[in-house]
Amino acid sequence: MTKKPTLANVANQAGVSIATASQVLRGTGRISDTTRNLVKAAAKKLNYVPDARAASMRSGANHEIGLSIHKIANRFNAEIISGASDLLEDEGYLLSVLDARDDVVRQRKQLEAFIRSSRGGLIWVPAADTPESTFDLLNTHGLPSVTFLRRPEFGELDHVGIENAAATFAATNHLLDLGHTKIAYLGGEANVDVRSERIEGCRKALNARGIDDIHIVDCQDSRSAGIEAMHNLMKKHPEVTAVVCNGDMVAIGASLAIGQVGMRPGREISVVGFDDTPDAKYATYPLTTLAVSPYELGRKLARVLLERMNEPNMPPSTTLVPAKLVERETTGAPPAK
Amino acid sequence: MTKKPTLANVANQAGVSIATASQVLRGTGRISDTTRNLVKAAAKKLNYVPDARAASMRSGANHEIGLSIHKIANRFNAEIISGASDLLEDEGYLLSVLDARDDVVRQRKQLEAFIRSSRGGLIWVPAADTPESTFDLLNTHGLPSVTFLRRPEFGELDHVGIENAAATFAATNHLLDLGHTKIAYLGGEANVDVRSERIEGCRKALNARGIDDIHIVDCQDSRSAGIEAMHNLMKKHPEVTAVVCNGDMVAIGASLAIGQVGMRPGREISVVGFDDTPDAKYATYPLTTLAVSPYELGRKLARVLLERMNEPNMPPSTTLVPAKLVERETTGAPPAK
DNA sequence: TAAAGGTGATGCAACGTTTAACCAAAGTCA
């Protein structure tokens, strides 16, 4: 529990000026081998670690990147974080993560904290119903930032997302090809555009076959919420034979609910998930789902942010990564009438 | 993309000195109502956010707390983080999270980054085989820190953990009471003392009944690793009728493996997990497991850290929270011989 | 009327870096 050693201490110990010590440690300027060694030895001896706050204030650069995400306890999101973190680390940055738990005011506080500490850049997924003022905040302070998954409603920010509509379009066609006509969309919250895009994909596929009927059910992204929502759906709309879900957890929950009433997913009722989390494969009923590589998504995110940091005045870009259908056991032909 | 507004700008706008602006915004000193309002208006108008780096350098306090954990994609850990984060937030702190992915050198870098930015405090679970030098680092820089889950091998740090031995002792007794005698321990890595303590608990229970035979199998904390390890175990030691697992994921994997060879967990072979993650309840075979409240664990962690920050010279403390057995369907009497 | 006390605001140094500007000494070259 000593006091933190400072650059002045190192310089003192080595018998040189502070500036010289700084140059040695940063590898800049012209320094003779002898003094270089002197300083390095002193630094090691004192266990010197530079103060990032001071360095970043003076230099104007900050090698810490902030990330605020709506949910941390989720394999998919965790993989995204790993991908982004790995790439950023290679470039000498550090990614620190905040769990917004889909709470607008919590996230607002988090973003303010990032601004206060002048993070080098920001990666975030806007919580549902994020007000315009939050986007303004970011613009006012000129912090390079990239959103992902949920497209920002206001402001001009870089964005990385998933080809949502194309994915659910494919999934719905798969169901139509199998012979389903009564299809429901399960999960997600109103006003989240990821979900709107996905529903749009379903609609487009249905319309192309002359169907314009689709039931939409809100529910949270968890297994238990999925179970409950599916039970309700089966009670109120027994005619539905296939559901497209907003996420794997909901889909797994829905499958379980189907099982609980003595039917089997993929036989009486088909289920499609989204994300292909590791859970999907090992669920009680192995899940047909839309797979995207979260790790690669994370890396892309990091790359977009770094570009933005290098080139603050580029026009905002939008990058979409594809999702592809992987068929497992929860989809099949509907029962013959 | 403007330039970040500074306190000087606010003072200027309000027509007062920098010192006055600072006092108003921090609520210190004696200020007349008129100037107070003037300054506040100016701050709001400019969208002013103070620079935490400068503030923290000058004041010596830092309201950002760092957390480094071996795995983020895990409901149990995520709940711990939520608990700690909530309590710290109430006290005006912010918790930023780093995923160490159980890599000693990655974690070392992360801790150094925390030191560089002089975080107000540190919560971390040491990666397996953390060398003494890492603990030294923390001591040299006098950063208040608390470890959890894995007890530090060196150094004198506060610690919050689980009553591991008592928990597995109870679980093993449960299995013994059901009539099992050939018991294996599945999961975890050597040199992680959480695991050693848990194995010790099993041993103690076995020894008390005159048994000193227990198979120990290493494997990572994931479903797929659990599946593989269990298949191997059944092949090499078909006499085993019960396994105690190092975590729920391994236990769920083990249950699946048992199912895959045509047996049923809780009938031919019993399985006990650890943690009681939400998955445990909804697994294909609802899991008997040892439950601890991760959210409460997180809160306790935060409290311990705050105490340490207030009272840097207290002797290091150790706090243990209990785990209790919840019986579901994966345990039962062994098949009659 | 002079000393004392209260109020509200300000000036200045400091926190630990980085970096541009500068400089002394030594080497190079015509």
Added chain:
DNA sequence: TGACTTTGGTTAAACGTTGCATCACCTTTA
């Protein structure tokens, strides 16, 4: 020899806060 470059290093000014010491002014009181 004198001018010019190179080498190796130092000085000092920032970066945006905070908090101590100070001060001008006004009111009270002996």
